[in-house]
Amino acid sequence: MAGVTSPTTSSSLTSSTNSKSTTDAINDIDLSTFLTLMIKELQNQDPLNPMDNKDMLTQLSQIRQVGSTDKLTNTLDSVLLGQNISSATNLIGADITALSEDNQQVSGVVDQVSIDKGVPKLHVASNPSLTTVSGDGDVGAGTYSYQVVWQDSSGKLFGLDFSGDNAITTTGTQGVDTAIQLNNLPVTDGQKQVYRSDANGNGPPQLVGVIVDGKQGSFTDTLSDAERNGTQLTQSFQRPIVTARSYEVSLNNVSGIRPPG
Secondary structure: OOOOOOOOOHHHHHHHHHOHHHHHHHHOOOHHHHHHHHHHHHHOOEOOEOOOHHHHHHHHHHHHHHHHHHHHHHHHHHHHHHHHHHHHHOOOOOEEEEEOOOOOEEEEEEEEEEEEOOEEEEEEEEOOEEEEEOOOOOOOOEEEOEEEEEEOOOOOEEEEEEOHHHOEEEOOOOOOOOEEEEEOOOOOOOOEEEEEOOOOOOOOOEEEEEEOOOOOOOEEEOOOHHHOOOOEOOOOOEOOOOOOEEEEEEHHHEEEEEOOO
C-alpha cells in the first residue's frame, strides 16, 4: 500500500540512491537510525491509506543491495587498477612498439609510469633515428644522409643532422628496404622540412618532403634520387638542446614488447 509523498517517504529514499554518498550512508545504517527512519515513515503515513511495515523493510533492503553492488564495483575497479599498475611497472626498461596518446608510432624504452585519472600511462623517451622499412618505395642502394629543419617562434632555424655515422645504408631490394623512415622527430611550432643526400651520401641535400603538422614525429621517404624536389638546403642551422621526444602510451595501445636486456 502506498503512502503519501513526503521528503521522508520510501519513494524519496529510492530516488536518493542516485547519489553515491547517500547510498553509502544508507548501506551503513545502524539500528538507531533505522528506528528513526521507521518512526518518521509511520508519522508521515496517510491515515486513510497506511503503509504496511513490510513495504518499508523491502524498500530499505533494496537500497542496501544497491549500496552493496556499488561497493563491489568500486572494489573490482580497484583490483583492475592494481593489476594494470603492476603490468605497467613490469614494462619499465622494456623496449616497446606502440601507438602514443597523440597517435604517433612509437618505438623506444619505457622509463617511467604515471597514473592519469585512474589509468596507468607508460612514458617512452626516444631519440630521433633512421630506419629502413619494407613498404613501397624507390629508394635505391646507397648510403643516405638527412637534414630536418624548422623555424622556432622567433624565426631561428633549427635542425637535426643525420650524416656520417648517423647516415643510413640500404640495399634497394624491393619489399625489403626501398623506403626510409625518420622516427621520433621533435615537436615544433611549425612545419618541418626534410632534405636528403644522393645515394653516395653527397650533397648538397635536396628536399624530399615537408611535415606540415609540427606535432608529427615520423616521416617516410620513398623517393629515388631523381624524384627529389631539387630545392637545396643552403642555410646553416642550430642544433636543438633537447632532441629526445617523450611519449605517453596506454597499455592497450602496446603492440610489441622486447624485454629489457
